[in-house]
Amino acid sequence: MSEQHFPTPRPVRLAIRIASGAITVMNTDSQESRVTLDGPQKLVDSASVELVGDRLVVEQRRKSFMGFFESGESLQVTAHVPARSTVEIATASAEATLEG
Numbered sequence: 001m002s003e004q005h006f007p008t009p010r011p012v013r014l015a016i017r018i019a020s021g022a023i024t025v026m027n028t029d030s031q032e033s034r035v036t037l038d039g040p041q042k043l044v045d046s047a048s049v050e051l052v053g054d055r056l057v058v059e060q061r062r063k064s065f066m067g068f069f070e071s072g073e074s075l076q077v078t079a080h081v082p083a084r085s086t087v088e089i090a091t092a093s094a095e096a097t098l099e100g
Helices: 041-045 062-073
Strands: 002-007 013-028 030-037 048-052 055-058 075-082 086-099
Touching: 002 048, 013 030, 030 041, 030 048, 030 062, 041 048, 055 075
Parallel strands: 013 055, 013 075, 013 086
Antiparallel strands: 002 030, 030 075, 048 055
16 A cells, blocks of 8 residues: 655646556545555556646556556555546546545
8 A cells, every 4th residue: 555645735637547446536625635555566566646736646657557457456546635626537447436
């Protein structure tokens, strides 16, 4: 499991790009964004989380993108972001829950 925190006093543009898994995005009244990655360690290690300006990007490296999908293993992404943030999700197969 990996958890990262970022100071975000304003809404962010959240982009999540993973091969497969479960995605949960929730609004928070905090001035901080938090992203938690859970799943097999090789999948957690294959993902990057970074804040560039107002863009918070969660991305699985594409080197073995289809290999992860075919293995049946998946990554769980949970993100807490400020209210009024926008979300863009790109995935081959994932469940997504957006709250707020």
